[in-house]
Amino acid sequence: MQHYREIIDAVSLMILPLILVGLPVYGLIRRVPVYEAFVDGAKEGFTVAVRIIPYLVAILFAIAMFRASGAMDMLIELLRTPMAAIGIPPEILPMAIVRPLSGSGSTGVLLDLQKQFGSNSLITQIAGTIYGSSETTFYVIAVYFGSVGIKKTRHALPAGLIADVAGVFLATYIVKWLLW
Amino acid sequence: MMNYIWAGLIVAALGFALWFDGTEITTGRYANGNPLPATIEIPATAATSDPRTLVQVSFDADTFAGHFHRSPLSKSERDSLTVAGELTRGSTGYELRLTSDNLPVPLNEIRAFHDDTNKSLRATLRGLPADLQPGGKATRWTVQLELPSVRFVKLKAITKAAFDFANTAVTLAIGLIGVLALWLGMMKIAEASGLIAAFVSIVQPFLRLLFPTIPKDHPALGMIALNLAANMLGLGNAATPMGLKAMEELQKLNKTDDTATDPMVMLLALNTAGVQLLPSATLVAIMGLSSVRLFLPILLVTGLCAVIAFFATRILGALPVFRRTNPDLSQVPTTGG
Numbered sequence: 001m002q003h004y005r006e007i008i009d010a011v012s013l014m015i016l017p018l019i020l021v022g023l024p025v026y027g028l029i030r031r032v033p034v035y036e037a038f039v040d041g042a043k044e045g046f047t048v049a050v051r052i053i054p055y056l057v058a059i060l061f062a063i064a065m066f067r068a069s070g071a072m073d074m075l076i077e078l079l080r081t082p083m084a085a086i087g088i089p090p091e092i093l094p095m096a097i098v099r100p101l102s103g104s105g106s107t108g109v110l111l112d113l114q115k116q117f118g119s120n121s122l123i124t125q126i127a128g129t130i131y132g133s134s135e136t137t138f139y140v141i142a143v144y145f146g147s148v149g150i151k152k153t154r155h156a157l158p159a160g161l162i163a164d165v166a167g168v169f170l171a172t173y174i175v176k177w178l179l180w
Numbered sequence: 181m182m183n184y185i186w187a188g189l190i191v192a193a194l195g196f197a198l199w200f201d202g203t204e205i206t207t208g209r210y211a212n213g214n215p216l217p218a219t220i221e222i223p224a225t226a227a228t229s230d231p232r233t234l235v236q237v238s239f240d241a242d243t244f245a246g247h248f249h250r251s252p253l254s255k256s257e258r259d260s261l262t263v264a265g266e267l268t269r270g271s272t273g274y275e276l277r278l279t280s281d282n283l284p285v286p287l288n289e290i291r292a293f294h295d296d297t298n299k300s301l302r303a304t305l306r307g308l309p310a311d312l313q314p315g316g317k318a319t320r321w322t323v324q325l326e327l328p329s330v331r332f333v334k335l336k337a338i339t340k341a342a343f344d345f346a347n348t349a350v351t352l353a354i355g356l357i358g359v360l361a362l363w364l365g366m367m368k369i370a371e372a373s374g375l376i377a378a379f380v381s382i383v384q385p386f387l388r389l390l391f392p393t394i395p396k397d398h399p400a401l402g403m404i405a406l407n408l409a410a411n412m413l414g415l416g417n418a419a420t421p422m423g424l425k426a427m428e429e430l431q432k433l434n435k436t437d438d439t440a441t442d443p444m445v446m447l448l449a450l451n452t453a454g455v456q457l458l459p460s461a462t463l464v465a466i467m468g469l470s471s472v473r474l475f476l477p478i479l480l481v482t483g484l485c486a487v488i489a490f491f492a493t494r495i496l497g498a499l500p501v502f503r504r505t506n507p508d509l510s511q512v513p514t515t516g517g
Contacts, residue, residue, distance in 0.1 A: 041368025
C-alpha cells in the first residue's frame with residue numbers, strides 16, 4: 001500500500017513539469033510557432049471563466065440558502081432511523097448530504113467528525129471514504145455545462161446523484177468489510 | 181430536472197427558515213424582552229478614571245437553562261458560563277459588552293445576529309447603584325441583563341448566505357482564469373503539433389465504448405481521455421481545463437445551443453463520480469496517517485461508482501423523458517423549446 005502511494009505520488013509530481021516543458025519542446029521540433037499557439041489558446045481562459053459565472057452564481061446561492069435555512073438538520077433527523085436500520089451510521093449523514101452540494105462544506109464536515117470521533121473511528125473512515133471517492137456534483141455540473149452555455153442539463157444531475165447515493169452505501173459497506 | 185431541483189432548493193430554504201423561526205418564537209429560545217439574571221464581579225484593580233471597567237460576568241447554570249427554556253446544561257456548557265465583559269456608564273445607565281470569544285448558546289447566536297463582525301454582545305444593565313465607584317476592593321453584584329431581542333434568525337441567515345455566495349461564485353470563477361489560461365495554452369500547442377490526434381488514435385478503441393456517438397478520430401476523444409487521466413492522478417488543476425476543452429469539442433458536435441448531448445452527460449457523470457487513484461491532499465491533511473488505510477476502500481468505491489454512473493447515464497438516457505430532448509435524435513426541434 002505504501003509503495004502504491006509512493007509510485008502514484010511520484011508520477012503525479014513528475015507529470016506536470018514534464019508536460020509543461022515537453023509540450024513546447026515537442027512543438028518546436030514539429031516546427032509549430034509555440035509562443036503564438038500558447039497565447040492563442042490561453043486567450044480562451046478568460047472568456048471561459050467569465051462564461052461560467054452566471055451558472056456558478058445560480059447554483060451556489062441556492063445551495064447556500066438551503067444550507068443556511070437549517071433544512072439539512074431536519075433532513076438528517078428524518079433519515080436517522082431508516083438509515084440506521086440498513087447499517088449506515090447516522091453520524092455520516094451530514095457528509096452524505098453535503099458532499100454533492102458543497103466542496104468547502106464537506107471539508108468542514110469531515111474536519112468536524114475527525115475532531116469528534118478521531119481519525120481511527122469507523123465514522124471518520126466512512127466519511128473520509130465518501131469524501132475521497134466523489135466530487136462536488138453540483139459544482140462540476142455548473143462549471144462544465146456553464147463553460148459551453150448548456151442550460152438544459154437533461155439526465156446529468158439525476159445520474160450524478162444516483163452515483164453519489166450509491167457511493168454512500170458502497171463506502172459504508174466496503175469500509176466495514178475491509179477495515180473493521 | 182435542473183429547474184425543479186434548483187427552485188426546490190430555494191423554496192425549501194424559505195419554508196424551513198420560516199418554520200424554524202416560527203417554532204423559535206413559540207418556544208422562546210431567545211427569551212426576548214425578559215432580563216437575564218447574572219452576577220458581575222468588579223475587580224479591585226479597576227481604575228476610577230477609566231470610563232470602561234473590565235469585569236467578570238457569570239450565570240447560574242440552572243437559572244440560565246430555565247431562562248432560555250433549555251434542558252439542563254452539559255458539563256462543558258456549565259464551564260462556559262463565566263465570561264469577560266466591559267462595563268461602561270452612559271447617560272441612560274450602565275452598558276455591558278460581553279467580549280469573550282466563547283459565549284454560551286444562545287448568547288453566541290444573539291451576538292452573531294446583532295454584530296456582523298461577531299466581536300461583542302451589548303446589553304443594558306439593571307441593578308447597579310448609579311453612584312458606583314470602582315476601585316478599592318473587589319465587589320460582586322447581582323444584576324439583570326437586558327439583551328437585544330432576536331427574531332427571524334434563519335430568515336436573516338438565508339438572505340445573508342444568498343448574497344455572500346453570489347460573491348463567492350465570482351471569486352471562484354475569477355480564480356480559475358490563470359490555471360485555465362495556462363492549460364488551454366498548452367493544449368493549443370499539443371493540438372497544433374499533432375499530439376492530440378496521435379493520442380486520440382491510441383485511446384479511441386476503449387473510449388468509443390463509453391462514448392459511441394462521438395465520430396471516429398474526433399479530438400473530443402483525446403480531451404476526454406486527458407481529463408479522465410488527470411482526474412485519476414489527482415491533478416485537479418489540470419483536470420478541469422481539460423474537461424472544459426472536452427466540453428468545447430463536444431459542443432461543436434451539438435446540433436443545439438443549450439441542450440446537453442448524451443456524450444456530455446456521460447462525461448459529466450464520470451467526472452462527478454470522480455475516479456481517483458490517489459486520495460486528495462485535503463483528505464490526507466485532515467485525517468493524517470490513517471488516510472493511508474483508506475486507499476483501497478476509496479479506490480474500490482470510486483471505481484464502482486464510475487461503473488454505476490455509466491449505467492445510470494445509459495439507462496436514464498434511454499428513458500422517453502430524456503430521449504425526447506436528445507439533440508442527436510431527429511424529432512427534436514433544432515432550437516430549444
